[in-house]
Structure formats: structure tokens, C-alpha cells
Amino acid sequence: MGDTAILDGILKDVFEDFVSSQVNDKNPLVDLFKPETIPHGGREVKYATKVGRNASPMFVGEDSAFATAGAPAYVQFSITTRKAMGRIRLTAEVIDDTSRGEYAYKQALKEEMKDLIDNFAKRQEFALATDGRGILALIDEADPDGDQTLELDAPGGVTNDNFGNRYCQPGMVIAAINPATGQPRAVTCTITACNEDGTDVTVNTAGGAWATAWANSDYIVQAAADATGTPSVNDTSWEKAWWGLLALVDDGTYRDDYFGVSRTQYPNLKSYVRATTGALSLDGMQLVSDVVEQKLGGRIDLVVAHHSTRRTYLQLLEADRRYQGGDLQSPDGGTKAFKQQDVTFGGVPFRAIKSFPLDIVMFLDKGNSGFVQYVSEAGKWEDRDGAVLVRDGTGSSARHAFEGWYYMRKQFHARYPGYNARMDGVTGQTLVVVRDE
């Protein structure tokens, strides 16, 4: 008698030709924010901006004196690009043994190269949602006590007690930056896990120098490598990220020095910011639009917030909803937001973006703001030595493996930040942030 157990030796494993991806590669802020591209080179880009008027025009009488000459005021912006780099490394064996369909689901070389570029898009998503300082989170432990769990808050450097680890990723090497000096503390370490409730990350070392050196409210940024000494600030992401919407649409809270011009000295460069909004209100949102119109004649054409904050807007409208006619037989308690389509306020789309800061609503006049990106390199594999893949090491350190480096150099800029506005400190949300790995 034969059955599958007895005749197991002649059964085949059948592999379906399919790889399912459980990582979220959608980057809605990158897709939403498509600025004009301007080539960049040389030391820096400068252009003049008018920030004041000739004050001399006055009403006068016959034969009267009139005001001495005034002049408009101009200042110059200075814009330099910033760089992001990543790399892959593969052994000769994995390249060869995955080169054909019958050997592997996918070709390792092709997949690694494609995956790295997808991951650049994810970094750009983070950058566009923050202020260019590269801050992943702040330490939220009175005294990091030497265990392997590091409590975090203020994701992206935006004050909030929740979901501090939302921009962190297992495998990242992290350093702590002293906020008072802008210099790294001793020792870096590697994130091995991010907990689901967003409060902490697990790192690869316990105790030792990092626990004594790192302090509460230090900025957590990416670092190049694990180090037992003090890393160079140049080997971290501190102040090296592309400026995102928090820097461009700002009044000085995040970026007072706006590309070389002080927003305190020239308030024309400020966006209108409601610092502590509290509960969201329809009147408050209309007020923001009115201020933007009075400032520069702006017209808000897009409202952006995190999903949790957009839900507070929907809640404002719930009590006023009425069912009538055919709806009474089949009332629909939802809105277009359930399908993740845009709801509107005054006909303006109100879009939810998963990487957006948690308690901020941004009001954008994309048509007039002059959002641009200065690009030195849109994205390429370094090949100036004749090959994309280079041998790993020489002499006794040589390994039969190959590295490839990918890099981008750019910077985002808004020519007219005053056309936009922001509400900070919106409260009342039921915050739900789902990590995407």
C-alpha cells in the first residue's frame, strides 16, 4: 500500500513563480509634491528677492515739500544642494546563482539595485515631511539606562509624545546629537527592531559608553557605521537632509534662516503659522485662508495632514449630516475618505499623507508658491571609475564581492513661502500610525 507519507520521496515541491512584498513602497508625499526642476552647479545658486517698498509716495499740497527718496529692499537667497547616498553589496556567488529563473525567484543584482532606488524614494518622503535636519526622533528617557531599549518621542523632530519610532527602520545605524552644540555624543549603535506601539526601538548594544553619553531629548539621526568612539558629525545625517515642507512653509519655528535670509528680519518670508491650534474648527481653517489672501493674494489649493488629523475634520461634519430620500433606506455612514479619496473643504482637496507630522495641517497654494527643486544629480549609480560595480577591497582585505553606490544631490525650495500656511498643535485626534517597514 502506498500513501503520501510512504511515497514522499517521489513527490515534488512546486514553487509558485511569485514573490509577495509586505513593505509599503507607496510614497504619496513624493507623488504629490512635484516641484519644477532647475539644474544646479557651481558654488551655490543665488537669486534676489524683493522684501520692501519705496516708502516715499505721499499726498502733497501745492508747492509743498515731499518725502526724500526711498528704495525697494532686496536680499539674496543662497541655495546649495544636499546629497543622499546608499549602497549595495553582493557576493559573486549570489550574483551568479540568481542569474537565471530556474535558480531563483529573482535576480539578486537587479532586485538589489531596484530596491535601493525605491528606498531613496522613502527617504525623500521623510525629508519632504520634515525640516532638513535629518532628525528621526528625540530620546524620551530621563536617563538612557543601559538596556537595549531606547524610548523615543517627537518623530521627525516635531513635538509629540506619540509614535517616536515612526521614521526609524531596523538596520539603521543611529547617533545622538547634543541639541545644545549640534555635535554627536559618543558611540553609535544599530536599530534591531522597532516596537509596534511606536514608543521605542531596540538597539544592538546594551550598556557601555552610549548609555552614559546619550541624554534625554537628544536628536536621533542616522549615522554611517557603528562606532565605539565619538563619530564625526560629518558621518551623520545631522543637517544634511533635503529641506521639506516644515522648513519651506514656516515662520521661523523650524527654520528662521531661510536660505541665508532671516525670517525674523524679513517677515515677508514667513508663512502664516497658528502655533497652538487646539481643537480643529471650520472657522479656524477659513481664517487661515483669509490671512493667506491678505498677505500675498494667495489661494489655498491643497490641504494636507496625517490621516488621524484629517479624521478630526470629518468629525466636525458628522453632527450636521442628514439622510433623506433614498438614503433613509440605505444610509451610508462613511465618506469618500473611506476609499482614501480626497475630501474637500471649500472645494479644496484635503489629502491625508501617511508620513506627515501628526498634529499639523498644512494649507498650500501650489499654484503660486513657486515650489522648485535644484538638482545637481537626479539619481545615478556612481561609475566615474568605469564601472557601476566595484570590487570590494584589495590585498588581504579583498573579498570576492562587489559594491555599488547610488546617490542624489538636490534641494527643495519655495520661492514664495508666504502663500502658504500651517496649523500646529492640532488636538483631539485618535492617533493611529501604522508602521510601514
Next chain:
Amino acid sequence: MALSGQFVTIVNRTQRELKAKFDGKEFVIPVGESPLPLEVVPFAKRQNPVMGTMHAKNPMKVQSLIGVKGTKDPITPVKEDPTAELFDPDTLDPLPPGQKRVRIKGREVTRWELADDNPVVDNQAAVGGD
């Protein structure tokens, strides 16, 4: 912008530590009097309003939990209202006779609850006049 080095003495009118953000840096404001860079003061005042005091018709008129000593700013201790709303409802347009505004916690309330002279709004709005 590099700070000018000028400081003023501010008064934290509450019994808790406050914070202010300027140019990406967070400044901690302890209880009582403390020095603060001059450039940071307007940000600190704006980021720490007294909830429930913003004039509905003029958002520039709002009290702050922080006052600058030696100026017209109020620096007396203030009791914070846990209300979530920034607007002062008393500065809104007056209501017709027989209507009144009720400050509620939570967000769900039925018109039957509001119609009560002494509404009990428990954040579990019952439909049907309960």
C-alpha cells in the same frame, strides 16, 4: 539667524515647565522667572497661549502663559483651563434669545441633549432624545 545675544526676563505664569521652539531648537521655560533670548519671545508667547482666550474676531488678541517682565504683559499666575478650544466663545456673535453655548468634552452630542436646560453630555450621544 544667529541670536543677537539680547535676553529678556520672562515669567512662566503656570506651575509647569513650558517649551518654545525657534529655528528648530527647543527652549525649556521653567516655572517662575527665567531669561530668554529676545528673538524667541514672540514664538514662546504664541506657542503657549491661554486656551479659551483667543478673540474670535481678532486672533492677534490672545493671552499667553508667558509674560515679559517690565512690559505691559500680564505676569500674574494663571489657572489653566483644560478646554481644548482656543477661541473665547464670549467673543463670538451674541446668540438669539433662548439659545446658549455649552462647552462640552468629547465631540458627539445630539440636539436633544443641547435642547436641555442642563445638558448632560457624556460623549455617548444617545439618539432619540435620551
